[in-house]
Amino acid sequence: MGDFYIGLVLVPMTIGALAAVSCALLGNFLVLRKQSLMGDAVSHVVLPGIVVAFIVTGSISVWPMLLGAAAAALISALLIELxxxxxxxEPGAAMGVVFTALFALGVVLLEQSDTRQVHFDVEHALYGNLESLVWLSGMDAQSLFDRQALADLPPQLARLALALVAVVIFLIAFWRQLVVSTFDPVFAQATGVPVRLVGAALISLVAIVAVTAFEAVGAIITIAMLICPAAAARLMTNRLIPQLLWSVLFALLSAVVGFWAAGSGMALIGSGFSVSAAGMIAAVSGIILAACALAAPQRRGAAG
Amino acid sequence: MRWAATRPLPVSTANWPVAEMNVHVADSGAALKVRGLSVAYGDKPALSSVDAAFQQGRMSAIVGPNGAGKSTLLKAAMGIIPSISGDALFFGRPLDEVRSRIAYVPQRASVDWDFPATVIDVVLMGLYRSLGPFKLIGRGQRALALNCLEEVDMVSLADRQIGQLSGGQQQRVFIARALAQKADLLLLDEPFAGVDAATEKTIITLLKKLVREGGTAVAVHHDLSTVTAYFDDVLVLNVRRIANGPVDKAFTEEHLAEAYGGRLVQPEPELA
Known part of the structure; x- marks a missing residue:
């Protein structure tokens, strides 16, 4: 393990993995509820969210942007329900209507306001900036115990770790309500489960996690991770908890293999330059899904 | 498995207070009574000021043509869809006070059977309410769920994925889940729609047994030819109430003609 390995490889890889696992866990329920498009919806409404946040606060620092994006995502979730x-x-149509309308609103606001002077980096938003989330103070294992060095860790690491903790707590605390209202909402309501509240809580958490992940790793990973690992996991098993575990495994595999392939992997095949880690991670998750669709034990049609 | 008339949400049979078991036996009133219930979908009325009562210890059918509001009546009574006016009382009380005494069996076609769950997973959902959010499912709960599957002759399929079941088997799973709730009142939305003859026989035999033991069943029903054989009481419905009472009084040619608009055609069973 050479110098800088922790700071240059492990830290961004971990950030990618945290984002991937948080999204994958929630993605299981989106896929089962036929709300997979929610990731796309949230990624579109981030634009009006950050534009409004900029207009209101006049600042392009992280927190107003994050809050604006999260607020927009929550509003869009409510609008979709409405x-x-x-x-x-059907839910897909409702999502399509709401997110295109809000995205258009964001474009109009952007043109009408002074935000034109502000540089909104589209490429950054799409592909994220995983490779730059490095920890330059993290030269060796020693720095893991060095308070000063730890303070230099990219803030995205802590934010995404917090997001993952929130997801896990939510799943444990509301597991039964979530499962029964996903499988049989009418029965759930008859037994007194607040079905709408549970659905709204799920979508809100998706919005918060997605916005946190966008800022760190970009839209491509986020959207891919909300759908691909869960869809692939569904093909591996016929029970829900194993499905969640498979989706976590696939998310981790995508993050690690994708990150490695984007850098060292490209060098191995003789390419002189590396490719976008976010793009490669999303691509790996797609390859996993394709492999499962072709060969997994519970693929549709083969199970009957 | 025992089926006492009045069980307040027991988790295991060992700790039922004997006194509580008999609390409701004295009142032999209606298990479900709706008063002036009106529901509309958009500006189209689905139920118009319906009064109806379903007596304890009886098997009741709700019959009427397609779009008569049969399923709507059960859903509105359970608060699953909003009503414009009227109310529903269960055992003389509002729903929230007695929810655990009621088991609702939705239409089979209302769920996606491709959901990653096995037969026993679905039956165990009937215990979620009594278990609360954190109490883990143990040996006792699994045994109870298997007992309920035994009642519908499905034990051998306990670990099968629900998507691999036939329509009749899926309906049996739903019935087993309702049994696991240990309710005093079963509300069933088209329990015989699209099921095989053997399943229909299993279900009706089971329901009759439950009712003999003091339970109450109310089913939305389509097959007019079996009403007399299966049920004690009937509600003939077509948006408004046509007749409600014992089968021999309420289930008459005259009432059916009124409900079905003069043509006494056997309606197709509807799935959704």
């Missing part, structure tokens, strides 16, 4: 109930349309 459109679904009032319009009596």
């Amino acid at each position: 459109v679904r109930n009032l319009g009596k349309v």
Whole structure:
């Protein structure tokens, strides 16, 4: 293990893995509730969120942006529920209507306001900046115990660790309500489960986790991780808890293999430059899903 | 498995207070009574000021043509869909006070059977309410769930994925889940829709046994030819109440003609 290995490889890889696992865990329920598009919805409404946050605060520092994005995501989740109930349309259609409308609103706001001077880095938003989330003070194992060095850790690491803890606590605390209202909402309601509240809590958490992940690792990983590991895991097993564990394994595998392949892997095949780690992680998760669709034990149609 | 008329949410049979078991035996009133219940979908009325009572210790059917509001009546009574006016009393009390005495069996087609769960997983969902959020499922709960599967002749399929079951087997799983709730009142939305003859026989035999032991069952029912054989009481419904009472009084040609608009055609069983 050479110098800087911890700081340059392990730290960004861990950040990617934390984002991937948080998204994958929640993604299981989105996939089962046929709300997989929620990741796309949230990624689109982030734009109006940060534009409004900038207009209100005049600052482009992290917290106002994060709060604005999270608020927009929550508002969009509420709007989607509203459109679904009032319009009596399927969830996918409701999401499509709400997120395109809010995204358009964001574009209009961006053009109308002074934000044009502010540099909104589209590429950063899409691909994230995983490779730059390095820990330059982390030269060796010693620095793991050095308070000063630890203070230099990228703040995304702590934020995403916190997000993962929130996801795990939510799943444990509301497990039964979540499961029964996902499988059979009518029965759940008859037994007194607050089905709508549980659904709203799930979507809110997805919004918060997604926005935290966007800021650290970009939209591509986030959207991919909300769908791919859970969809692949569904093909591996016919029970819910094993499905969640498979999805975590696939998320970790994508993060580690993807990050490695983007850097060292490219060097191995003789390429002189590395590729986007976020893109590679998302690609690996897609490959895993494809492999499961072809060969997994419980793939649809083969199970009957 | 025992089926006492009045069990307040027992977790294990060992600790039922004897006094509580008999508390409700004296009142032989309605297990479910709706008064002036009105429901609308948009501006289309689904139920119009319906009064109905379903007596304890009886098997009741709700019959009527498609769109008559049969399922709507059960859902509105359970607070699953909002009602415009009227109320529902269970054992003389509001729903929230007696929810654990009621088991609701939704239409089989209302869920996605591709969900990653086995037969016993679904039956155990009937225990979630009594277990609360954190109490783990132990040997006792599994034994109880297997008992309930035994009642519907499904023990051998306990570990099968629910998507691999036939329609009749899926319906039996739903019935077993309701049994696990140990309720005094079963509300069933089309329990015989799209099931095989053997399943229909198993379910009706089981329901009759439960009712003999003091339970109450109310089922939305489509097959007019079996009403007399299966049920004690009937509610004939077409948005408004046409008749409600013992089968020999309420289930008459005249009432059916009124409900089905003169043509006494056998309606197709509806799945959704």
